[in-house]
Amino acid sequence: MDPKVLKHYLLVHDNQDGDSEKATKILTEMRSTFGPNDCQLLCINFSQDGQTRHKDTPWSTFRSDALATEHLGRFLKLDDLNEIKNLMQELSSKHIIPYMEQKIRLLNQQVSSTRKGFRNQFKNLWWRKGKEDALDTTNGPVYTFSSIESQIRVLGDYAFMLRDYELAVSSYRLISTDYKLDKAWKRYAGVQEMIGLTYFMLDQSRKEAEYCMENAFNTYLKLGSAVQQNATRCGLWWIEMLKTRNQIKEAATVYFRICGEDLLHSAVMLEQASFCYLLSKPPMLHKYGFHLVLSGDHYKKCDQIKHAIRTYRNAVSVYRGTTWNLIKDRVHFHIGQWYASLGMYDVAVTHMLEILASSHQSKTSQELFLRDFLHIVQKTGKTFEVLKLQLPVINISSLKVIFEDHRTYASPAAASIKEGVWRSLEEDMIPSLFAKSNWLDVQSKLIPRKYKESNICVAGEAIIVDIEFKNPLQIPISILNVSLICELSANPEELNSEANSSNVEPQNDEYKTSTSTGDINSSLVLSEVDFSLEGGETILVQLTVTPRVEGILTIVGVKWKLSSSVVGLHNFESNSVNKRIAKGRRKPKHSPSADLKFIVIKSLPRLQGFIPSLPEKTYAGDLRHLVLELNNQSKFPVKNLKMKISNPRFLNAGNQSYLNVEFSACLEKKLNVEQSVGHANAKKMLQNVFHFPEDISVQEETSLSWPLWFHAAVPGNISLYITVYYEMENVSSIMKFRTLRMHYNLQVLPSLDVSFELSPCPSRLEEFLLRMDVVNKTSSECFQIHQLSSVGQQWDVSLLQPVDSILPSQSLFAGQVLSCFFMLKYHRKSSTSEDSNPLFLQSDVRLGPPGNSEALFDVCSSPLADFHDYERLYQGMSCQGNVDFVFITQLWRGNIDSGAPHRPLLFSHHVCHCSLSSFSPISWFVDGPRTIQHNFSASPCGVNLKMTINNSSDAASSVHVKTFDPPSSNSQSIDATASQSGLPLENQVGWFSIPAVNDTKVITTDALAKRITKSVSLESAPQFIWTGSSSTKLKLQPRATAEVPLQICVFAPGIYDLSNYALNWNLAPIEESQGEANKSSGECQGYPYYLTVVQST
């Protein structure tokens, strides 16, 4: 320190302390000691009472944070202030500045003599070099105030202060190289800092200024923590420079660099940096948030929790709504924790709630979050009701409300079936009055319009709400007391009183909220469910509410308890847009809020129904007897029962008389007396709706049983829908009837695959060979074949060979194949004229063991006949000339004893419409002599033949018989040979044609007919010609027979095949088209007919 620094002595006297005399005394003493020019007296506070009020504090322009409330300078009069000002001006202008100017002149002279000029520079350099090895401390050499370096520095500083920046810069630059060479880094950095500032003040070469600042800053940083404060100062200068030049972003990075080891210091700097990012244009909000968080962490580390919370709260505004989950979680978690540590639990809880359902976090942090949350909640000592608590997550789209108005359900499964299915099923059963109400409707007047918008439910019957809860976390949570929140306005009069003024809203104040669940006297009964969810688990919870009195019920939402003190609420209405109500009515204006509003009406009878022994799994063909049980639990009887079954092919209602009969015995053929009754019943059955007899009603607390017949028609998964309609007696209510809906699923496994093949017998008209192929497709079952019946028009079936020869055991084991042959004969109508219904004729073949006297089953009476009718309906269109077969088997007796109680006993397989439609509708045969003796020497031989043509179709047909001479057909038939010879022979099991002389058994598909044509035509020369008409056309009426005479002329003895003719037939189209399956025209090659002509002598 230069001891010769300018000195000036000032005596300040406060008038409040006493007279000024004492002051003048001291002043004279001072003057005598320090010299007369350097001493001065300042008297202040002349104000008498201290009441002087200044508009603002006198120092307000210099100190921004001086508070006006402090009443600074109360005793200062205006004169005092002026005097202070004058004093200071005088001091600076008369003493300081002249001194400095003088000093600068002096120093400048000194410096330029020693350091300016080439010689001095060189000398200096050499001198310093020599000094280099002498001093090697970290701080560089020690400079005294009188050393030339210090002098230069002082010169620079004075020049800077007097705003002679050029001089200042040149001095600083001069000295900086010296310091650098001397490795006096701290001083070097200081000088660099000053150069930067000077450049900045000169406002030129910005780059240079920044470079110097950075240089200084880096040098300070290199020096370590000892000069931390210098670094900070330098950084702040630098930041201010950048800020003035609007380089706010750069300023932020400098703030960041200033951060050191001191936590609080860093925290402040980081916070400043974040503000810089916020203020930069465009604002860099991401950086702002990040630096706020960093700053908050530093604050937290040095226990400045309030500051930490402040910065984090600012950060929250940045990160609100972000999808960067880890960030959001961290911010909320820390704020929550810190608030909790300050004891502000309420705020803490709101922040903790944000992170409760963070599914992306690891298991440990989820545990941590949940534990801390519960801990904080516990500390509050309150019970929190949290709307939209995210734990567990409610899948609102899974919300399903099941309620019963006039539609009741026998099982939950039935309730989950689409309304449309039931609606179409019940269409013709429900009175249209209710189903389609229009504005003329009397019914609609009973219910005010707005109630029609809401749903109706019955007091005492539960409304079921299904809703899914999902645990988003990986840790298990347990949920308690899950229940619905419901409101019930208990004013049943409203229904009537508001009938005329339907637009009046119900009074809100009449609502009473009922949330207490255990209260028996409450008008509502709510179910409560407790469950625990494993990590990631989803649970479908079924909640019920049962209104006990009439009124209007609204389901508001659901609530649950997460722990003992956190209650989660979820309001259904709040996001009702996504809601799907299973049983919403189809209305043009369908408001979702109305779906959760119910009108509770007086309790009504409700039937419960079930079918006890309906199997879930069975084999196709299974025929059994079931019982439908209907229970009435209420006090009122119900009447007018009707029932409809969706799939009558599988299930239909039987006669009441069948209720207690023994199964399978009742199906056996009885005397014809009963048959007509069965028929009448069967005719009725074909109608869609089954009406229970008029006198049947289900009385209070009784049950009704009704027989049902079940037949597993086809394999597959079958859904059976059953609706029972009933009307209430003695109940005056807006609901006159209800329906009970039952639903069953059953699986039908394939059992026997039965197929039939019919071939016309060529030698005889109207006789057919019938092949039955049966395959046992089950894996383990063994079937005992029982009977084959043909149902249809006048068909007579008989065995061609005894069954014993094919199947000695009469049992079909798993996988076994059976082929059986029968002869089918067509009866003329005359033989059955006395029977009124040709459809229900039957002819049976017993296939059971010989000597078994078991009765045959009656295929023509209910229920087999009913099922058969449905089979006919389902197995395709019915056209004439078809035969239906019923193949009945029983499970092998050995199996039955050991089996389960619900084993099927009887199987019936219905194969319908085994028609001849695949064959040509025209059949014929040629009749004539087989062997002729003729003397050819006399004349060629003429042979007369007769062709009988039968039209088996329902349409009139025109037939064209063409004959042609052998040579033309010869090549064709050889071609045919070539192409047909590779035909597989397996079709010929038992059926191969031997061109026998007497009887030609021919398989009459066109292809086979051709094949036979070729067999003998190899060598035959055209030894005969057709004579007579070469082509004949004739018309055949439906089901008529005609004869055509044919003639040939033979020229030589030999054996002749007369197959070279063809029949063209054309069916006249019938009005109702039969579909594409029927051919309308075709051509048939002639059958082989062998004629032997012998030369007679």
Add this chain to the structure above:
Amino acid sequence: MTSTACFIIVSRNDIPIYEAEVGSAAKREDAAQLHQFVLHAALDIVQDLAWTTSAMFLKAIDRFNDLVVSVYVTAGHTRFMLLHDSRNEDGIKSFFQEVHELYIKILLNPLYLPGSRITSSHFDTKVRALARKYL
């Protein structure tokens, strides 16, 4: 292979649609948080730089202590951001280019809604394989 590498794909709306810690260093909870913070903060810089160049690869644009953020911006302004502590610029560039191809394949999927989260496990395995290869 770098010890720290966090790869993240940010959609046009600043929503992360894919995240992967592909570094070899052991996973730490707070490290993942820090990575997210740094990458999130770097979005500002990307915003500035993306329009100053026609190149998609913006190189290293931001740093936090010894962590460097490299960014690749697709034409649809989807940003691939990689936080790493290595100086292998060529490898990073190739990595980004290959990931870009994968990303385009994802975009071609008609069932993928652009801007939604990439949940394809195939994509994930491919990206991790690429990270092992290039980083």
